[in-house]
Amino acid sequence: MKTKTLREILLIYLRPVKWWVVGLALLLLLEIGLQLLNPQIIRYFLDTAQAVAGGEVAEGAIAEGAIAGGELLATPVVLWQAAGLFLLIALGTQFVRLVGTFVSEQVAWRTTNQLRGDVALHCLQLDYSFHQQHKPGELIERVDGDINQLANFFSQLIVRMSGNFLLVLGIVISLWWVHPLIGGIITLVAGGGLLVLRYFNRIIVPQWAKTREADSTLFGYLEEWLTGRAIIQTSRAKPYVLWRLYPLLRERWLTVRRAMVTNTAILALPTMISSGAYITAYLAGGWLVGEEQLSVGELYLVIYYIGVMINPLWEIQRQVSDLQRAAASLERVVSLLRLESEVVAEGEGVLPEGALGVRFEGVDFYYGDDPRPALKGVDWSLPAGKVVGIVGRTGSGKSTLTKLLLRFYDPQTGRVLVGEEDVREVSLADLRTRIGMVTQSVELLRASVRDNLTLWAEGISDERLTAVVGEMGLGGWLADLPNGLGTRLAGEQTLSAGEAQLLALARVFLTEPGLVILDEASSRLDPATEARLERALGRLLAGRTGIIIAHRLSTLDRVDYIGVMEGGELVEFGPRAELVARPDSLFGELLLAMREGEMG
Numbered sequence: 097m098k099t100k101t102l103r104e105i106l107l108i109y110l111r112p113v114k115w116w117v118v119g120l121a122l123l124l125l126l127e128i129g130l131q132l133l134n135p136q137i138i139r140y141f142l143d144t145a146q147a148v149a150g151g152e153v154a155e156g157a158i159a160e161g162a163i164a165g166g167e168l169l170a171t172p173v174v175l176w177q178a179a180g181l182f183l184l185i186a187l188g189t190q191f192v193r194l195v196g197t198f199v200s201e202q203v204a205w206r207t208t209n210q211l212r213g214d215v216a217l218h219c220l221q222l223d224y225s226f227h228q229q230h231k232p233g234e235l236i237e238r239v240d241g242d243i244n245q246l247a248n249f250f251s252q253l254i255v256r257m258s259g260n261f262l263l264v265l266g267i268v269i270s271l272w273w274v275h276p277l278i279g280g281i282i283t284l285v286a287g288g289g290l291l292v293l294r295y296f297n298r299i300i301v302p303q304w305a306k307t308r309e310a311d312s313t314l315f316g317y318l319e320e321w322l323t324g325r326a327i328i329q330t331s332r333a334k335p336y337v338l339w340r341l342y343p344l345l346r347e348r349w350l351t352v353r354r355a356m357v358t359n360t361a362i363l364a365l366p367t368m369i370s371s372g373a374y375i376t377a378y379l380a381g382g383w384l385v386g387e388e389q390l391s392v393g394e395l396y397l398v399i400y401y402i403g404v405m406i407n408p409l410w411e412i413q414r415q416v417s418d419l420q421r422a423a424a425s426l427e428r429v430v431s432l433l434r435l436e437s438e439v440v441a442e443g444e445g446v447l448p449e450g451a452l453g454v455r456f457e458g459v460d461f462y463y464g465d466d467p468r469p470a471l472k473g474v475d476w477s478l479p480a481g482k483v484v485g486i487v488g489r490t491g492s493g494k495s496t497l498t499k500l501l502l503r504f505y506d507p508q509t510g511r512v513l514v515g516e517e518d519v520r521e522v523s524l525a526d527l528r529t530r531i532g533m534v535t536q537s538v539e540l541l542r543a544s545v546r547d548n549l550t551l552w553a554e555g556i557s558d559e560r561l562t563a564v565v566g567e568m569g570l571g572g573w574l575a576d577l578p579n580g581l582g583t584r585l586a587g588e589q590t591l592s593a594g595e596a597q598l599l600a601l602a603r604v605f606l607t608e609p610g611l612v613i614l615d616e617a618s619s620r621l622d623p624a625t626e627a628r629l630e631r632a633l634g635r636l637l638a639g640r641t642g643i644i645i646a647h648r649l650s651t652l653d654r655v656d657y658i659g660v661m662e663g664g665e666l667v668e669f670g671p672r673a674e675l676v677a678r679p680d681s682l683f684g685e686l687l688l689a690m691r692e693g694e695m696g
Contacts, residue, residue, distance in 0.1 A: 105426065109207040116203050123196040124259040130189040132266050134182060135400040139393035141178040212243045215429060223437040224504035225464060231316035238432055241311060242425035260408035267401045274394050278380050282402070285372040303355040304423070310348040312428075317344060373402045439503050443521035447530045451641045452515040452610035453480040454501070456666075459510035461496060470496045471507070472664045478657060480515070480610075483642035485652035485672070487686065488661030494645045496664075498613050501643075502531055514611060532604035536616040538596040545574070546581040549603050556606060568602040568632045570595065594628060601632050611641045626651070658683045 110117055216239050219226075272279030317340065377398045384390035390398075455477040461470050471493050478484045486494045499505050500512050503519050512519050519527055541548055549565070550556050558581055565574050573595060577583040585591070591599065604612060614633070634654070646652055658675050660668035660682045668675065668682045675681040 105211075105430065109211050110203075112210070113203050113206050116199055116206070120196060120199045120203060121259075123192055123199060125262075127189060127192045127196065128259060128263045128266060130185050130192065131263060131404060132270060134185045134189070135270075135397050135404065137178050137182045137185070138400060139391075139397040141182070141393070144178070208243050208246055211246065211429070212239055215239050215243065215432060218433055218435075221437060222435060223439045224499060225438060226435065234312045234316035237312045237315045238428060241315075242428050246422050246425055246429070263408045264405055267405045271398060271401055274398055275380075275384060275390060277384070278377065278398055281376045281380060282373050285376065303351070303358060306351045307348070307355055309428075310344075310351045314344045314348055317341070373405065374399075377402055439506055439524075443518075443523065445517055445522045446526045447515045447517060447522060447610065450610055451480040451639060452530065453513075454478040454484075454611065454641065454643070455511075455513040455516075456497070456500075457511045457513070459500065459507045459512060461500065461505065461507045463505075469664050471500075474510070474664075474666050476659060476666055476669045478641060478643070480641055481639065482656040483637055483644065483654060484657040484659055485644045485646060485655035486659045486661060487646060487652070487683065492661040493664040494661050495615055497661075498533065498615055498643065498645065501611075501613065502528060502533065529607060530609050531611045531613065532607055532609035533613040533615065534597070534600045534604055538600045540585055540591065540596060540599070542584070542586060544579075544582050544584050545577065548585055548599065549581075549606060551603070553606075561606070564602050564605050565599075567635050568598045568605065569628055570598050570602065594626075597629055598632055601629075601636050605636050609640065611643070612637060613643045613645075615645045630654070660686075 219235055219239065268279060268283050271282055377395075381390060381395045381398055385395050456474045459471050459474040462468070463470050474493075474497070486497065488494050496505075500507055501514065501519065503524060506520060514522070514527070514531070546558070546561060549561055561581055562571075562574065565571060573591075574580060630651070637654070642655075644652060644655060652658065652672070655672050657670065658668070658672045659666055672683075675683040676687065678684055
């Protein structure tokens with residue numbers, strides 16, 4: 097997604113709910129009209145009552161009322177009608193407001209849920225380097241926290257802020273109609289206050305943006321610490337965590353305090369405006385009534401309109417504060433949507449069916465700005481249907497090979513080919529479907545066994561799932577579950593490490609890949625569980641190309657080829673049997689050292 101402006105955001109996410117927005121606008125205009133109409137009825141009521149008291153109302157307009165204290169209360173029919181109409185309009189205003197609230201919430205959740213989904217998908221599509229630079233907690237704050245700030249923006253902010261401005265404008269026009277002097281003075285008071293409000297807005301928007309950044313940083317570190325809580329507790333690192341936490345909390349508090357201090361000045365503006373308007377009304381209105389240029393009903397109308405104007409002014413102030421937060425959040429969301437993956441799908445090719453060969457041609461690769469090469473001049477090829485074992489010290493570049501195969505990164509020089517196709521010419525969807533990968537860390541979802549296996553892919557029957565689970569050695573485990581494939585897993589706690597790895601193998605098996613990558617898949621398993629995993633691997637790798645990355649050389653008995661990595665270079669590559677037989681082979685030396693260590 098290349099959304100870059102507020103206008104594009106509004107067009108994209110408000111277009112599907114445009115009729116809801118139109119309905120909200122019409123309800124708002126109706127509410128404004130009713131609020132402006134009701135005070136006119138009160139003015140008419142007061143002026144008519146004053147006329148009755150002065151004997152200016154014709155006898156035909158008098159209706160006999162109740163007897164109180166032995167005296168007949170004479171009340172003009174028009175007063176009863178005015179009172180009834182006032183009550184009816186007041187109830188109608190509340191009903192319109194209730195319906196408007198419902199419509200605005202519909203707009204809010206429909207738009208922000210769609211935006212939340214698009215931003216989450218965008219993050220998932222960004223390359224590996226992006227996720228290395230941004231912690232999950234920070235992304236959660238952006239996807240959920242920032243977009244929650246936009247809910248009011250989409251639902252009511254634009255329409256209601258416009259409506260409140262229209263209401264204030266309607267009141268000012270009505271006051272001009274009552275008397276130009278009062279209308280002119282109150283216009284100056286309200287206009288001056290809004291100009292001051294606009295000035296403060298320019299100051300506070302960047303401050304709210306800083307508070308959102310502080311929140312993201314804090315939540316990013318909290319997520320990291322909570323994820324590693326076992327290590328923190330066992331290594332007695334809690335004092336260090338608290339030592340890092342306090343500065344983050346203090347920074348967040350300072351940024352919020354700076355924003356709130358500025359916001360406090362804004363909070364006082366509506367009170368100052370309304371106070372100035374009331375003073376004007378009392379002084380000028382009293383003088384005009386004395387000069388008989390203003391009736392009592394009209395004076396009440398002025399006072400009433402000023403009271404009505406206070407609420408939209410407060411609303412405007414609050415909405416401006418919300419707008420400030422929304423603007424900061426929107427800028428962060430848009431900046432996230434502007435990010436593009438460094439890995440760009442250059443072609444729409446597809447990989448051939450069956451086992452896939454692999455070839456690296458003069459590959460050099462650097463991570464970011466690191467001047468040290470992660471891979472340097474790597475050349476090797478693996479025939480389709482064969483299995484290679486890649487060994488080497490930590491940091492030698494083994495896992496980097498797999499990241500290039502899956503196009504989490506692209507090499508700076510050279511080519512990576514799968515099935516005789518340059519991976520840059522193959523669509524990412526097809527590439528990552530035809531290459532299956534299992535790592536030592538298995539992600540189990542809080543969902544059913546069925547969904548954990550298929551990842552919600554359609555078209556896979558329960559019979560097929562049951563057969564694959566059995567082939568991977570989990571048939572007995574599945575049979576013992578209370579609801580079979582429908583049993584809900586509660587994360588990693590539901591399965592042992594070995595069972596989780598076997599489930600991951602079944603998940604890959606179901607995609608029918610042509611190339612299978614195992615990155616330290618058995619490193620955390622005991623020998624008995626590892627043997628069980630080896631049997632499952634035999635079924636998974638049958639008829640497929642395989643790449644096994646391992647520290648434990650005992651897991652490489654089944655491979656056809658061996659590659660030895662050192663300092664980002666492939667220092668040795670060849671058939672396993674040949675390397676074992678050669679006395680000067682690096683792999684032979686590693687194998688001999690491992691066996692001597694086991695005997696010792």
